[in-house]
Amino acid sequence: METQTKPTVQQPVAGPFLHFIILFLFSVFDANPLFSQQTKGKVSGKVSSADGQPLPFASIALLDQEGRTLKGTLSDTMGVFQFTAVATGKYQVKITTMGFNAHQSETFTLSEQNQGIQLGILTLYEDAKLLNSVTIKAQKRLxxxxxxxxxxxxxxxxxxxxxxxxxxxxxxxxxxxxxxxxxxxxxxxxxxxxxxxxxxxxxxxxxxxxxxxxxxxxxxxxxxxxxxxxxxxxxxxxxxxxxxxxxxxxxxxxxxxxxxxxxxxxxxxxxxxxxxxxxxxxxxxxxxxxxxxxxxxxxxxxxxxxxxxxxxxxxxxxxxxxxxxxxxxxxxxxxxxxxxxxxxxxxxxxxxxxxxxxxxxxxxxxxxxxxxxxxxxxxxxxxxxxxxxxxxxxxxxxxxxxxxxxxxxxxxxxxxxxxxxxxxxxxxxxxxxxxxxxxxxxxxxxxxxxxxxxxxxxxxxxxxxxxxxxxxxTGLKSSLIRSDNNLRYDILKNNTWEYDVNGSNHFKxxxxxxxxxxxxxxxxxxxxxxxxxxxxxxxxxxxxxxxxxxxxxxxxxxxxxxxxxxxxxxxxxxxxxxxxxxxxxxxxxxxxxxxxxxxxxxxxxxxxxxxxxxxxxxxxxxxxxxxxxxxxxxxxxxxxxxxxxxxxxxxxxxxxxxxxxxxxxxxxxxxxxxxxxxxxxxxxxxxxxxxxxxxxxxxxxxxxxxxxxxxxxxxxxxxxxxxxxxxxxxxxxxxxxxxxxxxxxxxxxxxxxxxxxxxxxxxxxxxxxxxxxxxxxxxxxxxxxxxxxxxxxxxxxxxxxxxxxxxNQNINKKERKTGSEDIQNRVKGGS
Missing domain, CATH: 2.40.170.20 (TonB-dependent receptor, beta-barrel domain)
Known part of the structure; x- marks a missing residue:
C-alpha cells in the first residue's frame, strides 16, 4: 500500500511580465487627477436598462458646458456611479455602453449651496441599429x-x-x-x-x-x-x-x-x-x-x-x-x-x-x-x-x-x-x-x-x-465527490469467456x-x-x-x-x-x-x-x-x-x-x-x-x-x-x-x-x-x-x-439566479 501526504506542489514563477504590469499600473493610476484645483462637489446616479436591470461597467463621462469631457468613470456591478471632487459649475453626464443608445442628461448645477447632485436612475434603451434582427424586435446582437x-x-x-x-x-x-x-x-x-x-x-x-x-x-x-x-x-x-x-x-x-x-x-x-x-x-x-x-x-x-x-x-x-x-x-x-x-x-x-x-x-x-x-x-x-x-x-x-x-x-x-x-x-x-x-x-x-x-x-x-x-x-463552499469505476474485461478462449485479470480493475x-x-x-x-x-x-x-x-x-x-x-x-x-x-x-x-x-x-x-x-x-x-x-x-x-x-x-x-x-x-x-x-x-x-x-x-x-x-x-x-x-x-x-x-x-x-x-x-x-x-x-x-x-x-x-x-412574451420581471455558481468537471467516461 502506498500513501502520500501533503506533496510539494511547485509554485509557478510569474516572470518578468509581472514587473512590467506593476510598473505600467503605477505609471497610469498614479497620475495626477484631471481636476487640479481643490474641489468637493459630488455627482452620483444609477444606470439601468428599460426593463429595470442595472447596467454594470457602462462608461460615464462628466461634460462641461461646451461638451468637453472632464472626467470619466464606470458604473459598478449594481449600475451605480459617482464623481467626487467636482468644482462648482454647470455639467452634464453622458453614458455609453455596447448595445444601447447613448444617454446625455439635462444640464445640472453644482454650487456652494448644493454640493451633492443625485441624478437618480438613468435609463438606457437598446440600439435598434446594433440589434441582430433575427426573430424578435428586442433581440440582442449575436x-x-x-x-x-x-x-x-x-x-x-x-x-x-x-x-x-x-x-x-x-x-x-x-x-x-x-x-x-x-x-x-x-x-x-x-x-x-x-x-x-x-x-x-x-x-x-x-x-x-x-x-x-x-x-x-x-x-x-x-x-x-x-x-x-x-x-x-x-x-x-x-x-x-x-x-x-x-x-x-x-x-x-x-x-x-x-x-x-x-x-x-x-x-x-x-x-x-x-x-x-x-x-x-x-x-x-x-x-x-x-x-x-x-x-x-x-x-x-x-x-x-x-x-x-x-x-x-x-x-x-x-x-x-x-x-x-x-x-x-x-x-x-x-x-x-x-x-x-x-x-x-x-x-x-x-x-x-x-x-x-x-x-x-x-x-x-x-x-x-x-x-x-x-x-x-x-x-x-x-x-x-x-x-x-x-x-x-x-x-x-x-x-x-x-x-x-x-x-x-x-x-x-x-x-x-x-x-x-x-x-x-x-x-x-x-x-x-x-x-x-x-x-x-x-x-x-x-x-x-x-x-x-x-x-x-x-x-x-x-x-x-x-x-x-x-x-x-464573500462566500463559503464545500463539495464532496465520490466516484466508483469498476472496469471488467473478459477474453474469449476456446469458446469460453474468461476473466482478464491483467486488464480489469476497480478504482474508487x-x-x-x-x-x-x-x-x-x-x-x-x-x-x-x-x-x-x-x-x-x-x-x-x-x-x-x-x-x-x-x-x-x-x-x-x-x-x-x-x-x-x-x-x-x-x-x-x-x-x-x-x-x-x-x-x-x-x-x-x-x-x-x-x-x-x-x-x-x-x-x-x-x-x-x-x-x-x-x-x-x-x-x-x-x-x-x-x-x-x-x-x-x-x-x-x-x-x-x-x-x-x-x-x-x-x-x-x-x-x-x-x-x-x-x-x-x-x-x-x-x-x-x-x-x-x-x-x-x-x-x-x-x-x-x-x-x-x-x-x-x-x-x-x-x-x-x-x-x-x-x-x-x-x-x-x-x-x-x-x-x-x-x-x-x-x-x-x-x-x-x-x-x-x-x-x-x-x-x-x-x-x-x-x-x-x-x-x-x-x-x-x-x-x-x-x-x-x-x-x-x-x-x-x-x-x-x-x-x-x-x-x-x-x-x-x-x-x-x-x-x-x-x-405572453413580454418580459417585465428581472431574473433571479440561484445562488450556487459552480457544480459538476472530472468524472471518467464518455467517448
Whole structure:
C-alpha cells in the first residue's frame, strides 16, 4: 500500500511580465487627477436598462458646458456611479455602453449651496441599429463584448439550429475544440465548462459526451471568461465557459415549441418544448428536448516503428490504419423548477436538471503492417462496438434573502448531482492471412464499465454594497465527490469467456474541496478596482482496489485576483487583470489501468499526477465599447498533457497523462463589433499567440513551441421584410499540444431565416461547414514516436427548423439566479 501526504506542489514563477504590469499600473493610476484645483462637489446616479436591470461597467463621462469631457468613470456591478471632487459649475453626464443608445442628461448645477447632485436612475434603451434582427424586435446582437467576458446570444441564432452544445463552442471566438473534445481558449488548454453557473465535475471525455448530448435548442447564451474573479471556482486554467440554458422570464403563461430535421452523412432531427407560468410571487417552468444525431467519421492513422529506439532514417515497419465509425446519438434533456417569493425579502427555489442519453461507437478498422521494402507483414480487421448509456441528474434547493438595503443579499444553495455511465464493449480482431500458406485467427474481448459519480455541495454567498463606491462579496463552499469505476474485461478462449485479470480493475476516488472567498469592488476618482482572494483546501483519496494501493493527498492553495479599470474620456477604457488558478487531474486521468481502442492502441491513467497551477495576466483596451485589444501572458507549472508512447517490438501505441515542467502562453487578440450599414452587423475576433511546452517525459526531455493565429467572424444581414441571413467562419492555423503538432483547420457556415405569424414563429435553414473543411490532422515526432493522424468528422450538414412562440412574451420581471455558481468537471467516461 502506498500513501502520500501533503506533496510539494511547485509554485509557478510569474516572470518578468509581472514587473512590467506593476510598473505600467503605477505609471497610469498614479497620475495626477484631471481636476487640479481643490474641489468637493459630488455627482452620483444609477444606470439601468428599460426593463429595470442595472447596467454594470457602462462608461460615464462628466461634460462641461461646451461638451468637453472632464472626467470619466464606470458604473459598478449594481449600475451605480459617482464623481467626487467636482468644482462648482454647470455639467452634464453622458453614458455609453455596447448595445444601447447613448444617454446625455439635462444640464445640472453644482454650487456652494448644493454640493451633492443625485441624478437618480438613468435609463438606457437598446440600439435598434446594433440589434441582430433575427426573430424578435428586442433581440440582442449575436455576440456581445463585456468588460470581463464575451457573451454569445445563442437563443435566436440561425446557425445554432440542429447543433449540439459542443458544436456551438466550435464557432465561439477564441475557442478551439480538439478531435477528442478537449477545449482551449486563446490557445490555453484546461478550460472549466459550467452549465447555468454550475461546474459539471465531469472528465473531458464525459463532458464532451454530455455536450454532444445537449441540444442547441436548450441553450440561451454562452459566456466566455478568460480571467474569472475570486467568486468563481479556482479550477480551469484556460478560463471559464458558462453555458446558460433557456428560462422564460415573461409573466403569465407562455412557451416555445421547436422542430428541426436535416442530414449530414446521416440523418439528424429533434424537437423541444419550453413552458413557463409566472405570477407576481410564483414562477413554474419546465422544458424538454429530444434529439437524434446520426454521424459517420473517418480516421487514418499511420505509425512508424524503429528497432533502434530512435525515429531516424527509414522505419523498419510501418502501420497503415483506416477506421470508419458510425456514431448514432440519442439524447433527452429536461429541466423543471419552481420559484416562490415568500415575501418581498425572501424567496425559495427548487430546480431539477436532467440529461439522459445513449451513444453507440460502431467502428470498423483495417490495419496493414509492412516492412522497409513494402512487403506485407500482417493484415488485421477490427470491429469495435461500444454501447454507452448515461444519466446526469442535478437537484438544487436555493434560498435568497434580500435585506432592506438595496443590493444587500444573502443566498444559499444545496445541490446533489448523480452521474451514472455504463459502457458495454465488444472488440473483435481478425488477423488475415498474408499469403496462401497461412490461415486467419480471431481474438475477442468484451468489456463492461459501470461508473458512478455523486456530488454533494453546499454554498452560501453574501453581497453588500457598503457604499456608493464600495461593494463586498464573500462566500463559503464545500463539495464532496465520490466516484466508483469498476472496469471488467473478459477474453474469449476456446469458446469460453474468461476473466482478464491483467486488464480489469476497480478504482474508487473521493475528493473534498472546501473554499472561501472575499471580493471587493471599489470606485476611485477616475478608475475602479476589483480585488479578490480565494482559498481552497483539497483532500483526495484514490483507492486502487484491484492492486490494493492507496494514494492520499491534501493541500491548501490561495488564489488572488485583481482587475483595474480606467476610462479615458468617453471613448477609451483600459483594464488590467491578474488571476491565479488551478487544474486538478480528473478521476479517469488518475486511474492507471488500460482502456483499449483496438488491440494495438490503448489509453492509461497516471495516479501520480500533480495539479497544475497558472498565473494569468491580461491588459486590454476598449475603444467606443466596440473594439477591444488585449495582451495576455500565462505561465502554467506542472502542466498536465496526454503523451503518446510506443512499444516497438509489439507494434503497440499508448497514451497517458504526464506532468510537464511548464507551458508559457502569450499573445494579442482583437475583437471588433461592426455595423457598417443598417442591414449588416457583425462581431470579429482575431488572435495571435505563442505556446511553449517544455519538460521531460518517460522518453526524455523536449521543447515544443509554435506561433499560431486564429480568426472568427459572425455576420448578420437583414434581407428584406421578415428575412435575415447569418454568415460565419473561422480559421485556426497550425498549433502544438504537448509533443504533438496540429495542422490548420477552418469552416464556413451560413443560414437564412423568415419570421411568420406576426413574429410569433420562424423558419430557419442552416448549412454548417459548407466546404467540409473541418478536419483534424496531427503529427507527432519525438524519440521513437513517428505518427500521423487525419480525422474527418461529420461536420457538413443542412438543417431545417421551425419555432413557434405562444402566450405572453413580454418580459417585465428581472431574473433571479440561484445562488450556487459552480457544480459538476472530472468524472471518467464518455467517448
Amino acid at each position: 455576440i456581445e463584448q463585456g468588460i470581463d467576458r464575451t457573451v454569445l446570444n445563442i437563443e435566436n441564432s440561425i446557425l445554432a439550429e440542429g447543433n449540439t452544445a459542443l458544436e456551438l463552442l466550435e464557432k465561439a471566438p477564441g475557442i478551439k475544440v480538439s478531435e477528442d473534445g478537449q477545449i482551449s481558449l486563446k490557445g490555453r488548454p484546461g478550460v472549466l465548462v459550467m452549465i447555468n453557473g454550475k461546474s459539471t465535475y465531469l472528465s473531458p471525455k464525459e463532458l464532451s459526451t454530455l455536450l454532444k448530448g445537449t441540444n442547441s435548442a436548450s441553450v440561451s447564451k454562452i459566456e466566455i471568461m478568460s480571467n474569472p474573479s475570486a467568486k468563481y471556482d479556482a479550477a480551469g486554467n484556460g478560463g471559464i465557459i458558462n453555458i446558460q440554458m433557456k428560462k422564460n422570464m415573461a409573466t403569465g403563461f407562455n412557451g416555445t415549441v421547436s422542430l428541426n430535421g436535416g442530414a449530414s452523412r446521416n440523418a439528424r432531427y429533434g424537437s423541444g418544448i419550453n413552458l413557463n407560468y409566472r405570477t407576481e410571487h410564483l414562477n413554474i417552468y419546465g422544458s424538454y428536448d429530444y434529439a437524434y444525431r446520426g454521424e459517420t467519421e473517418y480516421l487514418d492513422f499511420i505509425r512508424r516503428f524503429y528497432d533502434s529506439g530512435v525515429a531516424t532514417g527509414k522505419p523498419n515497419r510501418s502501420s497503415f490504419q483506416h477506421t470508419e465509425t458510425d456514431e448514432p446519438l440519442y439524447t433527452n434533456n429536461f429541466r423543471a423548477g419552481i420559484d416562490y417569493e415568500l415575501n418581498s425579502h425572501n424567496s425559495l427555489g427548487l430546480l431539477v436538471n436532467g440529461n439522459i442519453g445513449k451513444y453507440t461507437h460502431d467502428s470498423k478498422t483495417s490495419n496493414r503492417l509492412i516492412d522497409q521494402s513494402g512487403a506485407l507483414l500482417s493484415r488485421m480487421t477490427t470491429t469495435n462496438y461500444d454501447l454507452q448509456n448515461w444519466k446526469n441528474l442535478t437537484y438544487n434547493l436555493n434560498y435568497l434573502h434580500k435585506f432592506k438595503k438595496e443590493g444587500r443579499e444573502l443566498s444559499a444553495d444545496a445541490d446533489f448531482a448523480s452521474n451514472s455511465f455504463t459502457s458495454k464493449l465488444n472488440l473483435n480482431t481478425t488477423s488475415l492471412a498474408s499469403d496462401a500458406a497461412q490461415s486467419g485467427t480471431t481474438t475477442s474481448r468484451k468489456g463492461y464499465v459501470p461508473a458512478v459519480t455523486d456530488i454533494y455541495l453546499a454554498k452560501v454567498d453574501y453581497t453588500d454594497p457598503i457604499s456608493e463606491s464600495l461593494k463586498l462579496e 476516488y473521493n475528493e473534498q474541496i472546501h473554499a472561501g472567498y472575499l471580493n471587493f469592488n471599489k470606485n476611485f476618482k477616475g478608475f475602479s478596482i476589483q480585488a479578490g482572494l480565494r482559498g481552497e483546501y483539497t483532500r483526495t483519496e484514490g483507492h486502487q482496489i484491484t492492486t490494493d494501493s492507496l494514494l492520499k493527498r491534501n493541500y491548501f492553495q490561495l488564489f488572488p485576483s485583481m482587475f483595474i479599470n480606467k476610462p479615458f474620456g468617453e471613448n477609451h477604457q483600459l483594464q488590467a487583470a491578474y488571476s491565479r488558478r488551478i487544474e486538478r487531474p480528473d478521476y479517469g486521468d488518475l486511474n492507471p489501468f488500460r482502456v483499449f481502442r483496438d488491440p494495438l492502441l490503448y489509453y492509461q491513467g497516471n495516479p501520480f499526477l500533480k495539479p497544475e497551477l497558472i498565473n494569468a495576466f491580461q491588459l486590454s483596451h476598449t475603444f467606443k465599447s466596440k473594439y477591444t485589444t488585449a495582451l495576455s501572458y500565462n505561465q502554467t507549472a506542472d502542466v498536465i498533457t496526454w503523451i503518446s508512447g510506443q512499444i516497438d517490438d509489439i507494434n503497440t501505441t499508448y497514451e497517458m497523462p504526464q506532468n510537464l515542467s511548464r507551458l508559457i502562453n502569450y499573445g494579442i487578440s482583437f475583437t471588433a463589433s461592426t455595423a457598417f450599414f443598417d442591414w449588416w452587423s457583425g462581431t470579429h475576433f482575431a488572435n495571435l499567440f505563442r505556446n511553449e511546452y517544455s519538460g521531460n517525459t518517460q522518453n526524455g526531455d523536449f521543447n515544443n513551441n509554435i506561433t499560431s493565429y486564429s480568426f472568427n467572424s459572425q455576420n448578420s444581414f437583414k434581407a428584406g421584410k421578415a428575412y435575415s441571413i447569418e454568415l460565419s467562419g473561422y480559421y485556426y492555423s497550425g498549433s502544438v499540444y504537448g509533443i504533438s503538432s496540429y495542422k490548420a483547420n477552418w469552416a464556413v457556415s451560413t443560414g437564412i431565416q423568415k419570421t411568420i405569424w406576426n413574429d410569433k414563429a420562424s423558419i430557419k435553414l442552416m448549412v454548417n461547414d459548407i466546404f467540409q473543411s473541418n478536419r483534424y490532422r496531427e503529427h507527432t515526432f519525438f524519440q521513437n514516436i513517428d505518427m500521423d493522424t487525419d480525422k474527418r468528422p461529420d461536420s457538413r450538414r443542412a438543417m431545417l427548423s421551425f419555432t413557434w412562440r405562444f402566450g
